[in-house]
Amino acid sequence: MMNPYSLILSLFMLLETKVSILPSASLVQTGISHLKASLNFSPLDFIWSFLTVNAKPLIQILVIPGLAFILVFAIIAVWFERKFLARAMLRVGPYYCGRKAGVLQLFADFLKLFFKEIIIPVDAERILFLLMPILLPTIPSLTIILIPFASDWILFRAGSLSLPIFFAIAGLAPLIPIFSGWASNNKYTIIGGFRAAFLYISAEIPLVICAAAVAIMAGSFDLVGIVERQKNIWFAIPQILGFLIFFIGLIIEAERTPFDVPTAEVELVLGWRTEYSGILFGFTMMAEYCNFLGWSLLLITLYLGGYNGPDLFGNSLYSSMFWILMKLAILVSIVILLRTVFPRFRMDQTLRLGWHYLTPLSVLNLFIVLALKTWGYPL
Amino acid sequence: MPEAVEEQIIESMASKHPNIFGDARILSHKQISVRVRREDLINAALYLRDSLGFTHPISAGGIDWLKENRMEVIYYLLNPENRVLLMLRIDLPRDHPRLSSMTGVWEAFNFHEREAREMFGIEFEGHPNPVNLLLPPDWRGGFPLRKDFKGEGVRT
Amino acid sequence: MSEPVIEPEIMRISWGPQHPMSGQTRIIIDTDGEVIHKIIADIGFTHRGIEKVLENRTFLKGIVPIERMVMVDTANIGLGYVTAIEKAFEIDVPERAQWIRSLICEMSRINSHLYAFGLQAESTGYFPAVFLWTTVDREVILDLFEKLTGARWSFNFFIPGGVVKDLPDGFQKEVLEAVKYLRSRFEQYWDAMVENALFEMRCKGVGVLTKNDAIRLGATGPVLRGSDVDIDVRKDQPYAAYGDLDFKVITETEGDVMARTKVRYHEIGQSLNIMEQVANEIPAGPVRVNFPLFPRSKVGEAFSRVETSRGELGIHMVTDGGMNPYRVKINSPTLRNVHVFERLAELDRILVADLPVVINSIDPWYLDCDR
DSSP states (O other): OOOTTHHHHHHHHHHHHHHSSSOOHHHHHHHHHHHHHHHTOOHHHHHHHHHHHSHHHHHHHHTSSSHHHHHHHHHHHHHHHHHHHHHHTTOOOSOSSSSSSOTTHHHHHHHHHHTSOOOOOTTSOHHHHHHHHHHTTHHHHHHHTTSOSSTTOOSSOOGGGHHHHHHHHHTTTTHHHHHHHHHHTOHHHHHHHHHHHHHHHHHHHHHHHHHHHHHHHHTOSOHHHHHHTTSSSOTTTTTHHHHHHHHHHHHHHTTOGGGOGGGOHHHHTTGGGTTOOHHHHHHHHHHHHHHHHHHHHHHHHHHSOTTOOOOOSSOHHHHHHHHHHHHHHHHHHHHHHHHHHOOOOOHHHHHHIIIIIIHHHHHHHHHHHHHHHHTTOOO | OTTHHHHHHHHHHHHHOTTTOEEEEEEETTEEEEEEOSTTHHHHHHHHHHTSOOOEEEEEEEEEETTTTEEEEEEEEEOTTTOOEEEEEEEEESSSOEEEOGGGTOTTHHHHHHHHHHHHOOEEETOSOOSOSSSOTTOOSOOTTSTTOOOOOOOO | OOOOOOOTTOEEEEEOSSSTTTOSSEEEEEEETTEEEEEEEEOOTTOOOHHHHHHTSOTTTTHHHHHTSOGGGHHHHHHHHHHHHHHHHTOOOOHHHHHHHHHHHHHHHHHHHHHHHHHHHHHTTOOTHHHHHHHHHHHHHHHHHHHHHSSSSOOOOEETTEESSOOOTTHHHHHHHHHHHHHHHHHHHIIIIISOHHHHHHHTTSSOOOHHHHHHTTOOTHHHHHTTOOOOHHHHSOOTTTTTSOOOOOOOSSOSHHHHHHHHHHHHHHHHHHHHHHHHHOOOSOSBOOOOSSOOOOEEEEEEEEEETTEEEEEEEEEESSSSOSEEEEEOHHHHHHHHHHHHHHHSOEEGGGHHHHHHHTOOOHHHHHO
């Protein structure tokens, strides 16, 4: 009976013989025999055993915090945004694609974008220009793998490093607008890129201080630990100030409407995305929703009790998933709602908000948490 | 007496500068027309702006009198106090029409003088930015609002 | 347009003509980061030579091209031209026709101001909700136009000697209903625009034009009245039925974008009042006197001024006894305001983000500007 790993094992052994100066004859013999055994294996068996061993990580990568979840989130969020805003604007919104409600409109859009020509400006820095939109969705997607969807459903269990890693990855985000704005070699994209960088930095510092306050209150940098400490009371209640700061910071980081200055359409066409066409533009649009998703999930994890909630299905995994997705849906709807009622901030007003108000208030929030901790809260 | 203001203005122009302002007449209610010579233009303009209060410039344009072989530039001015509109007319020879720019007195005539320049070929001396306003920068087709314009398009 | 020399630290950006918010013009801005140092308006992209076109058409045929100048405010433009013809031929218009003209002009002004209002909201980065609301509310006005004239805009309803036809049956009642509906809607606009703290942040103190500068630079319309100058041709030189109608000239003291928005807002209120007055008190009588199809003009000139929604339109018509006007000079309001906009960068500190807000506060219509 053959072992599906025998092929790999034999290859390792053969490699070993190459590396060692004096190969032992027996090792070569064993390697050859393993190779012979692996010659009559069936690929189906191999795939089956691979799946049974790695079922959970595969589902995690492909389905829930991974690919399918992000895509489905983007589709539903875009559909909801279009449909809802259309109602606010006294329109109908997407209608024909899909049955009645236009749910398949985004697929149609992506299909169209796939077949459109990708125009690269003559003076553009070709490699950076092409690389950036492809790199763009990966950064927010990498942050999503750290979020616990249930106590034992995390794609990348980083332990007590998970919160620092989140901010380390998210901190890379300002580079992409700058690089793509510069690589496009267009004045609008350069202004947009630098606006984005200023904006991210002004928002990220209050976010980090707020997250630090949460970590102090929970006594842990581990996202699972933070969620577990919110079993009784959500951190949004003792840290209402921090929650509000984080909420505003989330909107800034996700470039949602009151703060979408880097892509301000009426001034900068589309900011740093101006020159992208075809599917590259599709990537930038998808990245916006990925980014939004990552920060929303972090907000839920830090302040709204993460996956905590009453057990509904008699299965802790299902009910945890249900609660975190429910919270996500409500949060996303609220952020999308803001788009109907607010004009855009100006660049200097956004920066003033970030540096003059959010940063000092987040430090104040940190002091409040320290005081609470000193007085023995939570017990 | 509805036309008292207009008559007062005409009287004060005639008494103060009888040599400069000619052909002063009331067109209709609160509309005056007056004609000055090209040489007296700056003096007349300063008098109108500073003493008579025509501080609000409205527009400027030209008329091409082909048969009489002259060209006319009209500045439309408004007095924001008594709301009297004044047309300041200058007659120019048709073969080489030029006059000193009014942008030193009323800055707002910048655009209108540029337009009159490209449309009629009137040269405004001392204009800060004498380039085409509405026509393309490489326009060679002549002066469109002149009466002998044939509309042949751009000759390069 | 010749390109002047640029300083090394300055970035020159061409804003338009292909830009979501610029309209059919090119605005060249010299920026140092976000601060604009200089604005150069490069207009003329939609120059159609309307003045030359009018010279080659009979008086009546000229009504059609001149209304193409401002599609959203055709009635006021058409009235300016028709009034100039009437002055040149010394025609007296029946009183009922004058009242109908005032009614249609005020409806047209509401239509245009609503459009400007929506664009002003959109330029501050509002998701186009307000723009769509105003578009939906403009339908009310446009439906009335359609009922009255048969066309939704550019209806060529004014002819020398009166208007084409009388009001249809029950039209006054529909006008009153429309006024009632629009009044209720305007409270919502006030909340969404003027009372909105974020909108105020974007518009208050931006693009300030003082009273002196407004007069000196020749601003007109809501821009001038937003700077506390109450020049309004409807009051100064009443035409149509405005001498008999009761309305106020709206002014605001601040001179910023917010003041211009408020002027437009209150002017819509005044226009609604006028609509109501006309619907209630319109006198009976004929609506037109005869005007020959191919008239011979006298030698002379006529100058008519009307207050369009963008400001004062002057039409100077010179006639030489022929079938066509000898020369028609159109003093367009937008050209004056665009010049003011060009100078605003020197008068006040304007950021790149303020550019769409400021340019929409003068309510530019480049077809009007280029003629």
